Amino acid sequence: MSLVRPLFVVAGIGNGTGTGAATARLFAKSGYRVALISRGPDYLNKLATEISQAGGEAAAFPLNDYTTASIKSAFVALKSHWPSSPLRVAVFNAGYGVWKPFLDITEDEVRESIDTNILAALAFAREALLEFTKLELETANEGGVAGNARKRGTLIFTGATASVRGNVLTSAFSASKFGIRALSQSLAKEFAKKNIHVAQSIIDGTIITDRTKSRHNNPSWEADQDVRLDPDSIAKSYLHLVEQDSSAWTWEIDLRPAHEKW
Amino acid sequence: MSLVRPLFVVAGIGNGTGTGAATARLFAKSGYRVALISRGPDYLNKLATEISQAGGEAAAFPLNDYTTASIKSAFVALKSHWPSSPLRVAVFNAGYGVWKPFLDITEDEVRESIDTNILAALAFAREALLEFTKLELETANEGGVAGNARKRGTLIFTGATASVRGNVLTSAFSASKFGIRALSQSLAKEFAKKNIHVAQSIIDGTIITDRTKSRHNNPSWEADQDVRLDPDSIAKSYLHLVEQDSSAWTWEIDLRPAHEKW
Amino acid sequence: MSLVRPLFVVAGIGNGTGTGAATARLFAKSGYRVALISRGPDYLNKLATEISQAGGEAAAFPLNDYTTASIKSAFVALKSHWPSSPLRVAVFNAGYGVWKPFLDITEDEVRESIDTNILAALAFAREALLEFTKLELETANEGGVAGNARKRGTLIFTGATASVRGNVLTSAFSASKFGIRALSQSLAKEFAKKNIHVAQSIIDGTIITDRTKSRHNNPSWEADQDVRLDPDSIAKSYLHLVEQDSSAWTWEIDLRPAHEKW
């Protein structure tokens, strides 16, 4: 049994109230060292501090942008921060959405959507998979984490309704979210042979975050747990994916609130 | 907090070595009373005894056939056996498969496939949903079970590759498995408003059971946990579905061994 | 070049104003002998007379019900009516819909749905495929029909939105429509090797027929060609499927009015 705690990395933390942050908190509690990659150093540092104060181990790796070079640098930094920890879980949660009539979408919005949603996903996947392929299968109770799922690592992409259905205002957004879904399916098939588990979620509804709270500005929406997704609940499903042993892996899991229309 | 333990019912136990039995064992361990519905009274009684000896509560409700009338009777019997227990989880795991060139499939095989896979699923769903709709939302720690997911109940159907893809030898089989998938999606949408969670799995590979062991007759296949589904691992994903709270429900979860080609 | 005109058979004519009848009219005009199978002898005879008066060849084969035995008898009758004509096209257009809350659906409605939508489809497919497999590939300009598509025959199933999506009121209906879709996919894969083309449509909207006209009772809906499907337009796509040569076959074609929301 290894005494070294395994490493969890997540990209896309936003303001620290959504899926990325909830996942970081849950994996920290479950025994992982947590590497946080995102733009917005203030939110990143705040979350790292919060997790440390709660008894976890976390470090922030802020990005200026989601270019391939920046993502590579973040991985170099996190590996030199924890040189002996094996990277076991990587969650790509970054995203850029644009909901507009097609002819109103600017070239900059298209570019940003492609860069953040597809190119960054490809670069993040590459770094994570390069690490996973170097490792041996995890051992039982590795560093105190449940483990023993016969994996080298788990890579999860956060998807959306727009990953599976194009709609009137989603031409550019869904083009990139469908793209990640294709990527996740291709990688799931290619790397499963090496006991690397690639999965993706379909978040089919609105997640409650600081941003969506202020957009809704509606206390009864906030209070009604049946109408919006709780980031902590999403995180539990991500942990379940990570704990699935190699006899029964999920590629795609849809998640929506009970009262969502779909 | 209710002191009464909640009820779990599963239809389709086979010879007690597959998904139905593994799910029954896991839910018994998790605090549920377990009602077993299936043909084959010997296997049923053996499993009920095994679960009881391990400290669980189980009872067998054997069927002669999967007709609507038989399924209704089984539900009457299980409710009178545990009159005060609320039914919280129902798993439809029965199935009948036929893999043959289309023109070789007999009328009896078609009939059996429709009866077991579709008509029995409809009847089972009806009985479970009639029970769920009578209940209040579960309370936290109901009868010692984790709970507090803000549900009246959870209904899970076991699907297969043939639920999502027709193939050369699956004309009759996939016709009925696609049918259950449609049923599960319709019911998921219709009953979610009442906080009843309907989900289905896509078992995309071979499950290791007594039957598949003797069919393969290959110790290395049995020993290699990456090439076949372990019923206990499937059961864990079913428990995860049941534990999902109403802010983040899954309708469909695919499960396959790491080394499966798909 | 054969001088014998090829045979077209369609099941499901309703009152002669929908897809089945439109398809029959178009294939009659295109040079096929047309066999009409349906309940409702009056509508059938009226359509057969109409087609004959327009210079086509048609005969009515009324059914009492859509049982396997009845469908077999209809095929025996049509083959003895035109013993020398090769059956080249078969369209299964029969259907039974029920849109109701799940717990309100009666056993009779379930049974009728299964019988008409699945069992009848299986029986019809069997008879058509038994005929096709006996034939040689069609010859160029067979009996005056365009031909030369290198096929033994084409079998088309009429699908619906409920073939690909379960919804709140469609539990029983979509269960059977998904079933036909699975059947059509399995048969497409199995029989393509024999140059038999199996395809299906997804009719994703309301078709204008006598029945839907009286249900809408709205002249502007009738007049607006962008909001409802014209049976003659559907028929043109069916003819296109039949004319596709063996280098480029379609399995599934969706059809909807321009202004449909989907």
Place this chain on the structure above:
Amino acid sequence: MSLVRPLFVVAGIGNGTGTGAATARLFAKSGYRVALISRGPDYLNKLATEISQAGGEAAAFPLNDYTTASIKSAFVALKSHWPSSPLRVAVFNAGYGVWKPFLDITEDEVRESIDTNILAALAFAREALLEFTKLELETANEGGVAGNARKRGTLIFTGATASVRGNVLTSAFSASKFGIRALSQSLAKEFAKKNIHVAQSIIDGTIITDRTKSRHNNPSWEADQDVRLDPDSIAKSYLHLVEQDSSAWTWEIDLRPAHEKW
């Protein structure tokens, strides 16, 4: 009735032996003026000459690359070449494929795949839709073309197996092909209200072209019309999509050879 012949534009001609060229030939024969956009001026000019000599009207608009600016310029050029012709049909057939293990794919290949498959598709769609939205509905027999389908225009994207399924060697390729599929679905929904028809094909097999002939180097593969797609047959389905009137439009049509495994 307008006497001006309508305009057809296609991007992606390759060496003039594939889908783009076949579609150009068929639409030229059907009465359209044909604008050819592609890299490779020699192939373009050769095809334009061939079409002109066969009695059609064609002009070549060579590109240096598939950037947004280049595509815009090509549309400016083709409109000034035929200022009075309404653009009625636009086919995006350009594509860049890379089949490699994920970790072997270079940044250049990723970039080229995104640029040609997604960014160029977005730019091409934008130019075509800007033209279509300026037009009135086509009139019957417009410029001698069948017409009267109550459309402003038709935009078709050529898709592939990789548009609907990620696979072991297709991570980058399918990411962009899924992207176009999403784009085509979003645009189909958004622009249908304006009677603009957006569709896409799924080419699920190998098309016979000069390139695939030399790759296979197998006369029996070439001769067997059941195992590879004929570009002329694909073109016929594209023409069918264009001729569908606004009561029955297809968004997605799959096309494969009879003997393809899928």
